Amino acid sequence: MRETYDAYEAAGRLRVPVAAWRWATASGLVPAADAGPGRWSRITVEAAGPEAVRAALRGPAGASWVADRLTAALGEPRRFRPPVPLSAVGHLVGSGLLTYLGGETAYPDVHPDRVAVRARRRDLPALLDRHVPLGPDQAARRLGVRRTDFDQIVRLGWITPTGTVDIDYKHHGGVTTVPLYSAEDVALLPTVRPAVDWHALRILAPGRRSPLHALAGSVQERGV
Template structure:
């Protein structure tokens, strides 16, 4: 009797042939230590299996449970965790395995094991927030956190039909209610709500106090929520209606109308949003914008802070006040209040916020409000005299840049940089403004209100002189 020789191996048979754990073979194939399956899905030829080095395969195996992997990914998102970003859970690791971003090494489906090196590589990816949104569905509590609202406000979103479950999961609470079916929602759809529903004041929804009725509760459900007009598509994409008309005319894959008339066609909202995403007309918000602050108290020591989802309001009048609000941690809020609690407040050495150049304020920065929202977040508001605001100096330490306007105009020998306001920034080797002289100048913050007014006055004077010359 001729004994047959196995020529094709599945993962268990390959691991048995090399006398290594199945998890070791899974990691060896997932990491490229051995070639991918060459016979079929999950099946290797005898030549591939016998060419593998058992000691190398065995030595490469290391594993951590899903809970520890989830904690490492949560730390990678930021410390402290930003508002609008729930913690990564052990169940999320399972979804990342299904998406092919992690290799399943074994263990119970609820407590699976993955490789720490692969988790570390995933944690280093800049697009980690986007990957989580794309592949990990969220339960109602996590979804409310991702949207930055109370659970009751999220329930209103579901009531209005703006979101629908994409899956469910059974959770066994043992003696606390038994098995409960929990709906799961697409995290990317949640992140897109602000884009898709621009008519909603999401800032007001996020800052509603505990016990107050949701602003969304006043909205009624009516047929047609899921359909949008061309003007609404334009608002979603933040363009004019004419641009959407051009997209529709030039792109044959633009969604077809599902209702309406030839003049006012209506489109299925999900299809339009999918088209806008596919053609890079909109982006999925991956998290809150962040303002980075460097403040110094009476002692002059700089302290760094972060405000999530900042709102910066700059006054046009030097007699007014600038305000900056954003979500903060309790610890940062206490430290900020202590820094600004002195007689002259604190100095804002550098503020980097979306929509403006880096700013600095030499003093009188104060905390004017601490607000606790119904979702539990702490929103802090800082204010300072608008006349003190200026451009921050380059470099992480910051400090306000000042212009010096000489009472007698700079002469031909001046080598300092000139600015539109008529001011200069003295350099040590300038014969008129350097270290060897004490120039008589009026100082003002660069880029501030005084600087802007002087620039406008000089521009008007130059224009008037030019017109007089022509006449």
């Protein structure tokens, strides 16, 4: 009989889903790994009650449900804030705010009770801004401007990507690398760039020339 177990082996020993074992250890129902990183001793595993471990798992909840739940928790109106994307779940897991229970790393399954705790936080908008980056389309909506205007903001160097993600657009014929931007940096742009008439920029009709183009020209003339 083995003396130490990883998560899969421990779940097999108790005949419970591996997601149940992960939640039991994350919630404190089972002690932290005591036989090395990610490994538990036989004594710890055998002391865990299979029924208690199995009963503690309610779910798990898929990324789609989590994204919808957090979007609803933001309330209305959500001016300039896009719906919470599926990818947010992976970022929240990576930040330790939700517990990975299974599925894809980018779109994981998590425990619904932990989601409910996060959804009740009064600082949920700030929490999402801090931990969930935005793609260009999401960033433009977060700022309340057209995508073309956000692209111009990027060209001006007012904001730079904090990372990238590869997305497989099968109908476009392959993988596309998409830049990701800090939601906090996006939200702070009107504060750090007060010379811009953000209200005028936000009400521009489609097809109208952006005032940012003139601003870009003056920046180039000054050699900035």
